[in-house]
Amino acid sequence: MATLEPRLGVGVVGVNPIRGWAATAHIPALRALPNYEIRALSSSSAESARAAGEVFGVSAVFSDHEQMVIQPDIDLVVVTVKVPHHRELVSAAIAAGKGVYCEWPLGRDLDDARAMAALAARHDVRTVVGLQARQAPAIEFVQELLSDGYVGEVLSTTMIGLSIPGDVVVQPNAYMLDKTNGANLITISLGHSLDMLNVVLGEFAALSAVSDLRRPRITIAETGEQIVKTAADQIAVIGTLASGATASIHIREGVAGGTGFLWEINGTEGTLRITGAAAVPEIVPLTVAGARGQNEPTELAVPAASTQKWPALTSLEGAPAYNVGRAYAAFAADIHDGTHTVPDFADAVRRHEVIAAIERSALSGERVNA
Numbered sequence: 001m002a003t004l005e006p007r008l009g010v011g012v013v014g015v016n017p018i019r020g021w022a023a024t025a026h027i028p029a030l031r032a033l034p035n036y037e038i039r040a041l042s043s044s045s046a047e048s049a050r051a052a053g054e055v056f057g058v059s060a061v062f063s064d065h066e067q068m069v070i071q072p073d074i075d076l077v078v079v080t081v082k083v084p085h086h087r088e089l090v091s092a093a094i095a096a097g098k099g100v101y102c103e104w105p106l107g108r109d110l111d112d113a114r115a116m117a118a119l120a121a122r123h124d125v126r127t128v129v130g131l132q133a134r135q136a137p138a139i140e141f142v143q144e145l146l147s148d149g150y151v152g153e154v155l156s157t158t159m160i161g162l163s164i165p166g167d168v169v170v171q172p173n174a175y176m177l178d179k180t181n182g183a184n185l186i187t188i189s190l191g192h193s194l195d196m197l198n199v200v201l202g203e204f205a206a207l208s209a210v211s212d213l214r215r216p217r218i219t220i221a222e223t224g225e226q227i228v229k230t231a232a233d234q235i236a237v238i239g240t241l242a243s244g245a246t247a248s249i250h251i252r253e254g255v256a257g258g259t260g261f262l263w264e265i266n267g268t269e270g271t272l273r274i275t276g277a278a279a280v281p282e283i284v285p286l287t288v289a290g291a292r293g294q295n296e297p298t299e300l301a302v303p304a305a306s307t308q309k310w311p312a313l314t315s316l317e318g319a320p321a322y323n324v325g326r327a328y329a330a331f332a333a334d335i336h337d338g339t340h341t342v343p344d345f346a347d348a349v350r351r352h353e354v355i356a357a358i359e360r361s362a363l364s365g366e367r368v369n370a
Contacts, residue, residue, distance in 0.1 A: 041058050136281065
């Protein structure tokens with residue numbers, strides 16, 4: 001695809017020179033695409049910012065995000081910090097009139113998400129939220145198959161997935177054990193999986209949910225310390241989609257050798273089965289299998305037209321940066337073409353609304369409208 005001009009100047013907030021999602025996904029994705037140029041990096045300390053600048057070859061580095069977001073050559077601010085800090089950083093970027101790509105979850109809760117979406121709307125800035133599973137070639141293929149009537153009328157769908165396998169987490173992820181931080185099994189593993197299901201099959205009309213905490217003590221890998229966990233490690237949802245189809249989802253942690261990710265879509269004429277290594281469909285490669293009538297599902301090859309849609313990203317295929325790169329590529333095309341193919345903050349609010357409904361149902365034990 002030809003370069004879309006002008007290039008978007010990017011400032012990335014939350015860059016660690018050694019590890020982290022910015023280094024793993026965002027920076028490789030941005031570097032691969034001709035439509036973007038990383039012009040500034042921001043980190044929590046001057047030392048870390050300097051180190052990141054040296055590692056990634058970016059000369060403009062900041063330890064104060066407010067200084068970075070006002071730079072005139074920055075068009076898009078990318079927020080890749082821990083969830084409790086999203087609102088402050090996103091708000092500063094929006095106030096500076098910049099577009100924002102914020103990682104998912106958008107906020108700690110629905111109120112956070114609504115406030116950020118409203119602020120972005122008032123300032124009329126473009127936004128992206130990191131629900132990049134929508135951009136996965138396998139998911140685009142599933143949408144095409146459904147549109148072509150492969151399964152007939154969708155009757156039901158079932159999804160099961162495994163999040164953290166075991167009872168040990170690394171220190172940087174320890175904050176996810178506290179449910180008040182808004183980064184946990186329900187918002188992340190369920191959130192990404194749920195978004196994919198709803199985009200492909202439609203929204204829930206009503207649902208019932210059960211959540212539980214079966215392993216309340218988790219070991220920190222680096223120290224051996226045991227931390228009390230307050231975030232649920234089991235979430236099960238069953239409900240009715242707006243189409244009338246029945247949907248069930250069970251995402252869990254702490255399973256030894258369990259199925260990583262399995263999503264079936266059952267219809268009057270056939271079945272589609274989407275599988276992956278874990279309930280992080282935004283990261284892991286997905287395989288699509290299908291069957292018509294009474295046959296057993298066999299693998300269906302994703303068309304080259306989808307996998308080769310953005311040739312600049314070919315080297316990232318199979319890596320965590322791949323779908324993030326596809327989201328960036330689609331966002332640049334959206335700007336150029338006036339389209340809306342990448343989820344924005346308004347889309348994020350809808351997903352937060354469904355998660356809030358799930359949490360209400362799990363707390364009350366009652367079926368709720370979604």
